[in-house]
Amino acid sequence: xxxxxxxxxxxxxxxxxxxxxxxxxxxxxxxxxxxxxxxxxxxxxxxxxxxxxxxxxxxxxxxxxxxxxxxxxxxxxxxxxxxxxxxxxxxxxxxxxxxxxxxxxxxxxxxxxxxxxxx
Amino acid sequence: xxxxxxxxxxxxxxxxxxxxxxxxxxxxxxxxxxxxxxxxxxxxxxxxxxxxxxxxxxxxxxxxxxxxxxxxxxxxxxxxxxxxxxxxxxxxxxxxxxxxxxxxxxxxxxxxxxxxxxxxxxxxxxxxxxxxxxxxxxxxxxxxxxxxxxxxxxxxxxxxxxxxxxxxxxxxxxxxxxxxxxxxxxxxxxxxxxxxxxxxxxxxxxxxxxxxxxxxxxxxxxxxxxxxxxxxxxxxxxxxxxxxxxxxxxxxxxxxxxxxxxxxxxxxxxxxxxxxxxxxxxxxxxxxxxxxxxxxxxxxxxxxxxxxxxxxxxxxxxxxxxxxxxxxxxxxxxxxxxxxxxxxxxxxxxxxxxxxxxxxxxxxxxxxxxxxxxxxxxxxxxxxxxxxxxxxxxxxxxxxxxxxxxxxxxxxxxxxxxxxxxxxxxxxxxxxxxxxxxxxxxxxxxxxxxxxxxxxxxxxxxxxxxxxxxxxxxxxxxxxxxxxxxxxxxxxxxxxxxxxxx
Numbered sequence: 001x002x003x004x005x006x007x008x009x010x011x012x013x014x015x016x017x018x019x020x021x022x023x024x025x026x027x028x029x030x031x032x033x034x035x036x037x038x039x040x041x042x043x044x045x046x047x048x049x050x051x052x053x054x055x056x057x058x059x060x061x062x063x064x065x066x067x068x069x070x071x072x073x074x075x076x077x078x079x080x081x082x083x084x085x086x087x088x089x090x091x092x093x094x095x096x097x098x099x100x101x102x103x104x105x106x107x108x109x110x111x112x113x114x115x116x117x118x119x
Numbered sequence: 120x121x122x123x124x125x126x127x128x129x130x131x132x133x134x135x136x137x138x139x140x141x142x143x144x145x146x147x148x149x150x151x152x153x154x155x156x157x158x159x160x161x162x163x164x165x166x167x168x169x170x171x172x173x174x175x176x177x178x179x180x181x182x183x184x185x186x187x188x189x190x191x192x193x194x195x196x197x198x199x200x201x202x203x204x205x206x207x208x209x210x211x212x213x214x215x216x217x218x219x220x221x222x223x224x225x226x227x228x229x230x231x232x233x234x235x236x237x238x239x240x241x242x243x244x245x246x247x248x249x250x251x252x253x254x255x256x257x258x259x260x261x262x263x264x265x266x267x268x269x270x271x272x273x274x275x276x277x278x279x280x281x282x283x284x285x286x287x288x289x290x291x292x293x294x295x296x297x298x299x300x301x302x303x304x305x306x307x308x309x310x311x312x313x314x315x316x317x318x319x320x321x322x323x324x325x326x327x328x329x330x331x332x333x334x335x336x337x338x339x340x341x342x343x344x345x346x347x348x349x350x351x352x353x354x355x356x357x358x359x360x361x362x363x364x365x366x367x368x369x370x371x372x373x374x375x376x377x378x379x380x381x382x383x384x385x386x387x388x389x390x391x392x393x394x395x396x397x398x399x400x401x402x403x404x405x406x407x408x409x410x411x412x413x414x415x416x417x418x419x420x421x422x423x424x425x426x427x428x429x430x431x432x433x434x435x436x437x438x439x440x441x442x443x444x445x446x447x448x449x450x451x452x453x454x455x456x457x458x459x460x461x462x463x464x465x466x467x468x469x470x471x472x473x474x475x476x477x478x479x480x481x482x483x484x485x486x487x488x489x490x491x492x493x494x495x496x497x498x499x500x501x502x503x504x505x506x507x508x509x510x511x512x513x514x515x516x517x518x519x520x521x522x523x524x525x526x527x528x529x530x531x532x533x534x535x536x537x538x539x540x541x542x543x544x545x546x547x548x549x550x551x552x553x554x555x556x557x558x559x560x561x562x563x564x565x566x567x568x569x570x571x572x573x574x575x576x577x578x579x580x581x582x583x584x585x586x587x588x589x590x591x592x593x594x595x596x597x598x599x600x601x602x603x604x605x606x607x608x609x610x611x612x613x614x615x616x617x618x619x620x621x
Contacts, residue, residue, distance in 0.1 A: 010412065012440060016419035023426070082411035101415035105422040 002116050003027040003045060007037040007064065008053035008080070013101075017051065020105050021112070034064050042071060049115050050077045051099075054091055065092050076115045080108070126343045134336040141331065145324045152320060156313045157288075161277060164290035167232050167306050168275075171196055171239065172294055174225045179296070181217045182210070189296055193241045193250040195222065199229060238263070238287070240305040241294070244271045249302075258282075263305050267291060271303065279310070286310040349378045353385065365393035402569065409451055409570050409585065413444035447584070454586040458569070461593035468511040468597060472621065475506045475547060479540060482516065486523050486536070493532045497523075501540040507621050508547055510598050515618075518594040521587040522551050522602075522614045529555035529612065545620055546600070552613040557606040566604045567592045591616075 004026055006017050014030045021028050029045065031037035041047055050068055068075055076096040079088050088098045097111045121127060178192040194201030210218070229235070239252040240263045251260050259282055270276045270291060278289040287307040294302040356369050368389060369382045417440075424437040460467055483499040490497050526536045534554035541548040558566055565571055570585040588602075595602045600618040607613045 010416075012416050012444070013412075013419070015440075016416065016423060019423055020419070023423075082408050082415060102411050102418065105419050 001025075001027050002048045003029060004049045004051060004112065005029045005031065005037065005040055005047045006051045007031045007034070008051075009033065009055060010053075013053070016105070017108075020109065024109065024113075026112075026116075037064060038067055041068060041075075047072075047075055049112060050075055051112070052077055052079050052092075052095075054079055054081045054083070054088065062092050065095065078111055078115060126340060126347060129343055130336050130340045133339050134332050137335055138328070138332050141328050145328060149317070149320060149324065153317055156316065157310075160288055160308060160310065160313060161290070163232075164277075164288065164306055164308055165275070167234060167237065167308075168290050168292045168304050170228055170232060171234075171304055171306070172292065174221070174228070175294070177221050178218070181214050181221065190249060196225065197239045197241060197250050197252050199226065234306075236309070238305075238307040240264075240307075242267060242303050242305065244293075244301050244303060259307075263289070263307065267303060267305065272300075286314060349373050349375070353378075353381065357385070360389060362392075362396055365389055365396060405570050406455060410448055413448045413451075416444050417441045451584040451586070454584045454590060458586060458590055458593060461590065461597060468514060470509050470511055472507050473510050473512060473515070475508060475540070476501065476503065478512070478515070479538065479549075482519050482523075483538060485520075486527075486538070489523070490527050490530075490536065493527060493530070493534075495527060495530050495532065495534050495536055497536045497538065499538045499540075501538075502542055504542065506542055506547065508598075508618050509621050510618065514594045515598070518591045518616065519549070519551075521591040522616070525587060526551055526553035526555070526612070526614075529553060531555065542620075547618045547620060549616040549618070550613055551616075552607050552609075553611045554609065555611050557610050558604060558612045560606070563604055563606075567602065 004021055006014060006028060008014055008017070009032055011032065014032065018028045018030060029040045029047065031040050037050075037052075041050070052064060052068075054062070065077060065079075068077055077092075078097045078099055079092050079095045080099040080101060081088050082101045083091075085098045085100055088100075089095075096115055099108050099111055174196045175192050178196065179188070182188045182192065191201060235252075235254075237252070238255045238259060239250075240248060240255060240260060241250040242248045242264060244267075246264055246267070248260050248264055251263075255263070262280070262282060266278055266280065266289060270278075271293070273291070274293070276291050278291070280287055280289065286309065288310055289305060289307040291303055291305045293300040294304050296302055353369055356367065360367050368386045371379070371382055373379050373382060420437045420440050424434060429437075479499060479501055483497065486497045523536070523538075530536060530553045536554070537550075537552040539550045539552070541550070562571075567588045569589045571588070572585045588604075592602050595616055595618070598618055600616060603615045603617070605613050605615070
C-alpha cells in the first residue's frame with residue numbers, strides 16, 4: 001500500500017486530496033504545518049511520496065524539502081502550489097515533479113501514479 | 120525656427136530690448152550732437168561779433184572819431200577793403216604804423232574765423248545800412264534790416280531765418296560809438312554744414328541699427344539653440360521611456376542649475392513610476408494567486424464529486440464547500456475594490472464631527488455581540504470627556520471592526536479583549552488587546568501587507584480575505600492617523616490606532 005504524505009496549510013485542500021487518493025486505494029497522511037509534516041515523515045510509517053505545498057510567504061516549503069532530502073533522498077516530492085510551474089521550479093529546484101493546483105485533480109493523479117510507478 | 124518656441128520668443132524679446140536701447144542711445148547721442156553743434160554755432164557767432172567790434176574799436180582808438188572814419192573803419196574791418204573817403208588819410212607815421220600792425224593781425228584773425236563765409240552787415244539803428252560784406256546781395260541786406268526792427272535795444276539777439284533755401288543763423292549786437300549805441304553789427308552764418316552733418320549722422324544710425332539688430336538676432340538665435348540643447352536631449356530621452364523600460368534615467372552631466380534640477384526631478388519621477396508599476400505588477404500576481412486557491416478548491420470538489428455516483432450528503436457537502444469558496448472570492452474581490460478606492464480615490468469619504476465617547480460605546484456593544492459565541496469578554500476603558508475627532512463614520516467603524524474581528528478570530532474561547540482609549544495632546548490613541556497567542560515577531564512588520572495570512576492559532580484560514588488589516592491601515596492613513604501592531608506583556612497582540620483630534 002502506497003503511502004502519501006500531504007503537507008498543505010488549507011484544510012479544504014487536504015480534504016480534497018484525502019478523498020481523491022483514498023478512493024484510488026492509497027493511504028494518506030495529512031499535515032497542516034511544517035512540524036507536523038516532518039514528524040510524520042520521520043515517524044514509524046514509511047512514506048513513499050510527499051505532496052508539498054509551497055506558500056511563498058509563511059511556511060517555507062524549501063526548508064521542508066531540504067529536510068526531506070537529508071532524511072531520505074529516495075522519497076519523491078511533488079511540489080504543489082497555485083503559483084505557476086516555472087516559479088515553483090525556481091523556488092524549489094530538483095523536485096520530482098510540479099503541480100499547479102488549478103490544473104485539476106486528473107493531472108495530479110497522473111503525476112502521483114507515475115511517481116509511484118503505477119501503470 | 121518655430122514661432123511658438125521659447126527660442127523665438129527669447130530672440131525677439133532680446134532683439135526688441137536691444138533695439139529700444141540702441142534707439143534711445145542713438146537718439147540721445149544725436150540730440151546731444153545737434154544741440155552742441157547749434158550751440159557751438161551761436162558761440163562762434165558771438166565770438167565773431169565780439170572780434171569784429173573789438174577790431175573796430177582798436178581802429179577807432181588809433182584814428183579820429185567821426186562818422187567818416189567810422190565808415191572807413193567798418194569797411195576795412197568787414198570787407199578788408201576800402202579807402203578813407205577823400206583820399207589821403209590825415210595820419211601820422213605813428214598812426215600808420217599802428218594801423219598796419221592792426222590790419223595784419225586782423226587779417227589773420229579774419230581768416231582764422233572764416234569771416235569771408237559769413238554775411239556781415241553794419242547798420243545804423245535808424246535802419247540805414249552802412250557797410251555790408253561783399254557776399255550779401257541787396258535782397259539779403261533788406262531782409263537783415265527788417266530783422267533788426269524791434270530788436271535794436273537787445274544786448275544781443277539770435278535769429279534763424281531762410282534765404283534762398285539756405286538756413287541762416289543771425290546774431291545782432293549793438294555797437295557803441297561816441298558814447299551812443301546807435302549802431303548794430305549783424306553776422307549771419309549758414310547752418311548748412313550742421314544740417315549736412317546731422318543728416319549724415321542720422322543716416323548712419325538708421326542704417327546701422329537695423330543691421331546690428333538683424334545680426335544680433337541671428338547670432339543670438341544660434342546661441343540660444345545651443346543653450347537649449349540639453350532640453351532637446353531630455354525630450355529625446357523622455358520619448359524613449361515607456362512602461363517597458365522604466366529603468367532608463369537621464370544622465371547628470373549638466374552643470375546649469377535649471378537643467379540639473381530638471382534632470383533630478385525627472386529621474387525621481389521615473390523612479391516613482393517604476394516603483395508604482397512594480398507594485399501594481401506584484402499586486403496583480405498576488406490577486407491572481409489569492410483567487411486561484413478558492414478556484415482550485417471548487418474545481419477539486421467538483422471533479423471528485425463527479426468521478427462516480429455519490430450520496431446525497433456528499434453532493435450537499437460538495438456544493439456547500441463550493442458556495443463557501445465562491446463567497447470567499449467575492450469578499451476578496453470586494454475588499455480589493457475597496458482598497459483600490461482607498462488608495463487612489465479617497466474622496467468617497469464624507470468627513471464629519473464624531474463624538475468619541477458615543478462612537479466607541481456603540482463599537483463596544485456590537486463587539487460584545489460578535490464575541491458572544493466564543494464567550495470572549497470585551498472590555499472598554501475610556502476617559503469621560505467630550506473629545507471629538509473628524510472622520511467618516513462608516514469607514515472608521517470598518518477600521519475598528521476589522522481589528523476586532525481579527526482579535527476575536529485569534530483569541531481562544533473564554534478569552535479577553537480590551538479596548539483602551541487614551542487622549543494625548545493632539546491625538547486619540549485606541550489600543551485593542553487580545554488574549555490570543557500574539558503575532559510572531561518576524562511577522563509584526565508584515566501584518567498590514569496585502570493578503571498576509573497568519574496561520575498560527577487559527578484553523579479556519581478561509582474566512583479571511585487577508586486584506587482586513589490593509590484596509591484598516593488605508594482608512595487610518597486617510598484620516599491622518601496610523602496603526603501600529605505589537606505584542607503585549609501578556610503575550611497577546613495589541614493594535615494601536617492613532618487619530619488626530621479636531
